[in-house]
Amino acid sequence: MEDRGFDLEGRLDALVEHDLKRSLAPADRVAERGYFASPSGGELPVLDSEEALVFASNNYLGLTADKRVQDAARQAGATVGTGAGASRLVTGDTLVHQDLERLLAETKGTDRALAFSSGYAANVGTITALEPDVIFSDERNHASIVDGCRLSGAETVVYDHCDAASLRAEMADRADRADGPGADGESWLIVTDTVFSMDGTVAPLESICDVAEEFGAWVMVDEAHATGLYADGGGIVQAEGLEDRVHVQLGTLSKALASQGGYVAGSDALVELLVNEARPFVFSTGLTPMAAAAASEALHLARHSDARERLWENVAHLRDGFESMGFEVPGESQILPIVVGDREDALALEAGIRDRNVIAPAIRPPTVPEGTCRIRVAPTAAHDRNDVVACLEAFQAAGTEVGLL
Ligand SMILES: Cc1ncc(COP(=O)(O)O)c(C=O)c1O
Secondary structure, eight states: OOOOOHHHHHHHHHHHHOOOOOOOOOOOOOOEEEEEOOOOOOOSSOOEEHHHEEOOOOOTTTTGGGGHHHHHHHHHHHHHHOOOOOOOOIOOOOOHHHHHHHHHHHHHHEEEEEESSOOHHHHHHHHHHHHHHHEETTTTOOOOHHHHHHHHEEEEEEEOTTHHHHHHHHHHHHHOTTTTSSSOOOOOEEEEBOOOTTTOOOHHHHHHHHHHHHTEEEEEEETTTTHHHOSGGGGHHHTTTTTTTSSSEEEESSSSOOSSOEEEEEEEHHHHHHHHHHHHHHHHOOOHHHHHHHHHHHHHHHSSHHHHHHHHHHHHHHHHHHHHHOOOOOOSSOOEEEEEEEEEEEEEHHHHHHTTTTOOOOOOOOOOTTTTEEEEEEEEEEEEEHHHHHHHHHHHHHHHHHHHO
């Protein structure tokens, strides 16, 4: 009989051979330090006896462990329910969802906002619902944007990372193309992350808006790694005062907002369209009320506590420390990529800091281009001065051991 099955072992062996195989390693909690278990496969995991410092979480404001956020989730679970029970359009819409959306719209300076069950769903649902003819997408945009572009069936033009001149050239080229369908009557969408999660870079938003206006295109931004961290708890759009020039502001509730879910903020018409046409919104159970309530409380704290200040102090201290050791740390955000080059060095450095009880992941292809492997260091507001010093000391010792310093 012919074999028409799938060679899964072969594919896994190839990943191992190329230093690309990843494994699950459970932690006891989501916080600035914790106990971890070795990859357990099918067995019940056993937590290691040593506590490690975690510089590898997108819990940027450290709010997953905040009692006020936990209480908000607990209370919503007890009073509203642990699950929404249905799509928002059926019976899954609650006051907790509406409250979150009101607060998000206020923070983002828009008419309205809409919560999705994940940031991934928000990107895929929004891009497909807009039905753009042409999308201009930064080459390093998140996978959920890439998947949204693919699923929308739009012609997708990729421009150079964070390069408004490249974007302009691509738009001019597309507008001039004689044998194309022509730009008249088409809808054009520019889409970009604002803070890039693996590079720490920040999109040149004002210049992108200038180019968009020149060609009559819309701008959609993904503020997943910025929401909660900038001006008044907003993102880069708020930091740069671009609310009136960006048409779609999207983000996640799962990073600084310490919860789960995604959101889109924009005009009344945009939100009404998404409520009706975004398939991951229409055909998926509403966000759990506990996640909505936790995110609301976290957003309130992002706006009205000193958490942002504490995060940015840690970022400045770490960046200074890494750079004075001689590491290259590109970007200009809270994400600190320690670029080391090849996979072996990145994996050796990851293991070296792990031996010193500091956890930060080696990032390899396909997440980043070949030859630019790195350790992604992400501090949180919950790390104290001693944690930051311990992290720097681990990198100094491991970097020397591996021969990188
Ligand atoms: C830029 C960006 N957009 C979207 C997402 C997806 O968000 P979520 O985890 O809520 O699905 C992520 C990461 O997870 C991200 O980094």
